[in-house]
Amino acid sequence: MSAQAPVLELKDIVKTFPGVIALDHVSLDILPGEVHALMGENGAGKSTLMKVLGGIYQPDEGDILVAGEKTILRTPLEAKGKGIVFIHQELSLAEELSVAENIYMGELPRKSLGRVDWSKLFSDVDEILGRLNCNFNAQTIVGDLSIANQQMVEIARALTVEATTVIFDEPTASLTDAEKVVLFDIIEDLKSRGVGIVYISHRMEEIFKISDRISVLRDGEYRGTLKASDTNQDELTQLMIGRSLEHTRPDLSQSNGDVALEVKGLSCGKLFQDVSFKVHAGEVVGFYGLVGAGRTEVAETIFGMRNKSSGEIFLNGEKVEINSPADAIAHGISLVPEDRKGQGLVLGMNCRDNMTLPQIDDLTVSGLTAPQSEQEIFKKYRDQLEIKTPNWKQTVGNLSGGNQQKIVIGKWLSMHPNLLIVDEPTRGIDVGSKSEIHNLIRELAGQGYAIIVISSEMPEILSVSDKIVAMFHGEIVHTFTSSNVTEDKLVQAISGIYEPENAA
Structure with a gap:
């Protein structure tokens, strides 16, 4: 050659x-x-x-x-x-x-x-x-x-x-x-x-x-x-x-808190049927499956972007009706979308304004925003998430993919959610930033956040999840714990051929 x-x-x-x-x-x-x-x-x-x-x-x-x-x-x-x-x-x-x-x-x-x-x-x-x-x-x-x-x-x-x-x-x-x-x-x-x-x-x-x-x-x-x-x-x-990555997985044996989210028999037309699961405070539940399995659609229904055809949603033990994203946000649910550039960010807007966008009404007095409050929010999550940007005035479109993703995560963390849903958290992100995002997800769980992670990457879902919900053709095939899951079992489950009774 x-x-x-x-x-x-x-x-x-x-x-x-x-x-x-x-x-x-x-x-x-x-x-x-x-x-x-x-x-x-x-x-x-x-x-x-x-x-x-x-x-x-x-x-x-x-x-x-x-x-x-x-x-x-x-x-x-x-x-x-x-x-x-x-x-x-x-x-x-x-x-x-x-x-x-x-x-x-x-x-x-x-x-x-x-x-x-x-x-x-x-x-x-x-x-x-x-x-x-x-x-x-x-x-x-x-x-x-x-x-x-x-x-x-x-x-x-x-x-x-x-x-x-x-x-x-x-x-x-x-x-x-x-x-x-x-x-x-x-x-x-x-x-x-x-x-x-x-x-x-x-x-x-x-x-x-x-x-x-x-x-x-x-x-x-x-x-x-x-x-x-x-x-x-x-x-x-x-x-x-310029360095080696640590491949050790955080200890997932911590005891979890109360049930933050419970979904019972949730269906959305032909997209998914009879989906039931729980997410505890301090727990990361991963959703894994092929494209079209219904993972993202479940998250969008919980967030009010789609109308459920049947089923119930409970937050902290109380049944709630969520008919729009505004309802979801009011109930303390945040969604970091799969398409961060198309749905998660305003690329021509600066970092501070992107991060405070969901709560702009709360930061507005007599028609004017409070820039000091906005900057305090930005500084808090810039430091917490280690976002690399010269200052708050930097246009988000000029940031790297990893830092853009952190801006989206910071935006929703600033809403102090009871439940954080993260869809494809590291799509299009380099290996170093992936490691940072994975560590961040585990740190947030350690702080008591209830988290759902949706990913198409098996190493990622295995790395961050306490439990893994495997989906196939709109249905949950099996829910694995971090202690009993293997790559072979996951592949079988998302292919529709997994038989729990033969798992041993």
Whole structure:
């Protein structure tokens, strides 16, 4: 592989923003037919480097070489014209348009007199969707698709051009296991055709499964490139964060308090049926299952985002009726949503205002907010959660993913909830920040909070949970304790084949 000429090279790339050196003389090369993984903590410079490659940012110093020739990429269209395709982590789709119009946006096939050739457009896109095993067609409106299927539309864009380099930024964050298999098959097909793949992910198991080489950034600097076959998770982690992570699990044998939440026979149409469980004060109950198992829908029903069709909810022993998020908040329930950027934050707003948003009415007197009270709240949870930001005025959209997640958690902790629900707490977050979030969840449980954690990652659910509720097709299959759960049992349970009587 080393004898091959790179399809793409970056040499001594420097990119600065006001007060920040985002990239400090970074060099990287991508070989034809390889998967080159790029790893680093949130804020390490990965996204900035990829935006330089994608023509979104222009470097202050350094050179970009495509097939050995120096190139200036002023726009994403110029990058695409050079065969560089960027599959973004954050979806960049027009939800009101069809799948076909999104995939060929700006490049719709034309007939005479400039008319769109709709027949060719839909036919070409249906062929691409067939290669991806998608269960929707070219004429489907993107806004009607699930997040996972919208991600597949983003991926389909890469198959419309003769790409020399395809950049995948956290491509599996919203995909089911079956869709991941299809994606990896597509990547193998691209490799076989000599396409260079840049693969950004925080999921170590994916990195070692599909990558040939792995490069690491830390604090905007290049830290080295390793062959995937010659390294391991511990070495990569130390290279990424400059230290080794403690893998010890906190002692979960503490005695729990009273029952904070009890759910009896809760159902929500066809989404989930007859769900019953309890959460004690000082306890973390994990919900685990495949995408579509009903985990998030249970949380959204408890929080009043969905109307239950039957069942009862009890808080601290008293039956409550929750018909809206406002009702849930009034009863002391807080929800950290799965989509922190779309549902948890106002990205253009500063850190302080994001954190105090749910209680703005309580902080308003005669139509004016009390900035001193807002700043006291922000300072308390910034210090408690160790949020890294220069000051409260920093725009939340400029923070790393881990610090954004801490802002969302701080926002809901400031409401002093009786029950804290955290959905996918570390999605899109680097390994170092994951460890911090996991420790935070356990610390909050130690302070007496009743916590529900929903996660698609088995190591995470095993790490933080006192009990684990396994769901399959909208039903609870089994509830495990931390002392009797195993990975095999969990896999069987979420696949619908677990038989408790045979567990021994």
